[in-house]
Amino acid sequence: MRIVVVGGVAAGMSAASRAKRHDPSSEVVVFERTEWISYGACGLPYVLGGQVDDFAALEARTPAQMRARGIGVRLRHEVMGVDPVARTLTVRDLASGRTGQEPYDQLLLATGVSPVRPPWANMDAAGVHVLREIPDGQAIEATLQGGARRAAIIGGGYIGLEMAEALRARGLSVVLLEQLPDLAGRMLDPEARQQIRAEVERQGVDVRTGVTVEGLTARAGRVTGVQTDAGLVRADLVLVAVGVRPNVALAKMAGVRLGRSGAIHTDARQRTTVDGVWAAGDNTESVHRVSRRRVHVPLGLAANRMGRVAGINMAGGDARFPGIVGTAIFKVFDLSVARTGLSAEDTAALGLDAVQVDVSSSDHAGYYRDACPIQVRLRAERGTGRLLGAQLLGHGDAVKRVDVVATLLHGRGRVQDLAELDLAYAPPFSTVWDVLLVAAGRLTALI
């Protein structure tokens, strides 16, 4: 049994590890285009910002460690083609330039996503970056070391916001350009987006929304600015962070069905519509347990979990991906933001009759030294009380309490259940009535 994995990051390495563990007699081979495997891409802004020592620290497992487990790791090998009938891959060794055929019995497509690169002028100029893989981070670091002083970030999503913080920490002036009227995309309700904007501006970032980029300017092959419909923004470092697209070229070659999102459609065992071909990770759709729709939400935990499921199944086991509930968390300067479930726009699109409350409270006992404000928006279905979602803004770890709502969403719990929970209280950790209980109590009264 030869199990072949394309892509050696979160889903791919999780799959390889689990497959080998489940069936030690199988041959497991991973082809990875870069020199890095199994790294935490989410950590890239923190290396650049200085909270993490170096890029190597992001690598959870080294190729040597994986090889010691009996997993074949082929770095700098790019898979160019697939023949799902012959069950072979066309693989190019990027070091030698040689191309060869590789057979498989079970194939996992763990090819992730790639940053969108708009067809702007001078996208290839020095100082123009995307951020997805470790080499992208290294390139940004080189531009910083080269003396960059003025950054323009195009795109106000997670990556744009986290990099605004990192680049401010490195002492650059930062202009953040966003085509939409708000930052943070559609993952949060408009009021939360406005608070994010206020925090980012408070930290000295020049935020310009509703601005369309027309192209980049360059001189002698180096970027000099961003041309927008509202004028030129001078910059010697440009980060293009306008979203990601699932890498589905191989999937298309294999004749695998894609979902409406453009990502790969699988069943709960991570099987595609083509025999012997599996998919897992950021290139793959998941089922949202609250909306019961297929969605494309490329995040680290789901990618790792899909990989494990695929690995077990490819090796003859039986595992199922449980779906997601839309949980996400991020930090931008001194503001921590978390969400789970459905946003206001989601519930509207689904035609759900949602009721919501907004509660402001304190993350620790109000009288306690380190108490900070925390805000919760909680949403449930009118009539039934079924929880639909939550959004939290606060400081530090306080918004990690979103996990309580995620736990209830997983089991289709009701706001009445949330209101009754025996949550942990002591002054250094919470108010007597944790903000979630306050929100649930008020929302229960409106159901």
Place this chain on the structure above:
Amino acid sequence: MRIVVVGGVAAGMSAASRAKRHDPSSEVVVFERTEWISYGACGLPYVLGGQVDDFAALEARTPAQMRARGIGVRLRHEVMGVDPVARTLTVRDLASGRTGQEPYDQLLLATGVSPVRPPWANMDAAGVHVLREIPDGQAIEATLQGGARRAAIIGGGYIGLEMAEALRARGLSVVLLEQLPDLAGRMLDPEARQQIRAEVERQGVDVRTGVTVEGLTARAGRVTGVQTDAGLVRADLVLVAVGVRPNVALAKMAGVRLGRSGAIHTDARQRTTVDGVWAAGDNTESVHRVSRRRVHVPLGLAANRMGRVAGINMAGGDARFPGIVGTAIFKVFDLSVARTGLSAEDTAALGLDAVQVDVSSSDHAGYYRDACPIQVRLRAERGTGRLLGAQLLGHGDAVKRVDVVATLLHGRGRVQDLAELDLAYAPPFSTVWDVLLVAAGRLTALI
């Protein structure tokens, strides 16, 4: 309708507020023995330790605020007797010394607990304290202001541990005496108790366990030390923190049934066995949703919640107390500890076949600057996987994730459910696989 509440702290004031809100036409009167109402007793060690400015900051609502809501608040009034047939109380005005009769239609006993005062010599000497109410805290503050330098704390439970930290922060030498072999009583498993001891000792506290106190020594009416079976411990401040007992004198007079714990037995609506008499708060048992036994766990959230339930019901509404799952959290120096559900001793006593795992991980991404170790012990029932309990040790807010387990315990969830949760991940908040997911994954494999 005259609703009378005995005791104006957590349960009592919650009940009064809810009763008045539910039936604004009712007369609601609260008798409180001290001059303080509605205060967070859990905050007392933090006032003494300096994290909270003053005792008044602990008062969530002032008497004036409650009166403005139409609630009669009678401070320094002690209820001495009750006649449940005539529905009258004997009340002494501590200021004037006068005693009178007060009628009621519905009576709530929210009398809380009192510290146990062993029959030791010199318990009344100056410098000997308990800590339960604000006047206790003020008395300790006076001893500190009087120049106390050497503290002996008798009892290594929550209060003893929190006060060890507070008194160290105030610069005192601290000896902590405990009769049992470990600190932190029975709420945690033995391994966690040992870690607490190590942390307390690391902070310069002289911990002596397995020591029996025989009496206190005093000179000229001031305490000078604690006589133990292992010698004399010199001290000019002695805190006696050897547990609490429910205040049930009035309940006994009224003929109310007590539970096996010695606290008051009520139904889920907080009704006692005597018509027109209700009970709520630390003096009252609750149903443990995991063991389905009646337990006496005097903690702030349950007290407040029972008070609300009683208040609504006394005013003609219909509310039910949902029970507890045994969640508790506390901080001792740089160690944060949380638990929920059943301990190893609990499951053994109940004859449950429990399987457990211990997992050590990192509270944030391991490579992230502020990452600290976190340990989780997770316990479930063999065969079914029903979650039984968890115990967390870590730093700062990290152990507040105990709430996720508490949420599942509330609904009799399984460890398999926990393993599948979509918990929030970003490097500043968690590892990709949150420590709870790691523990649940390993435990699932053992079920």
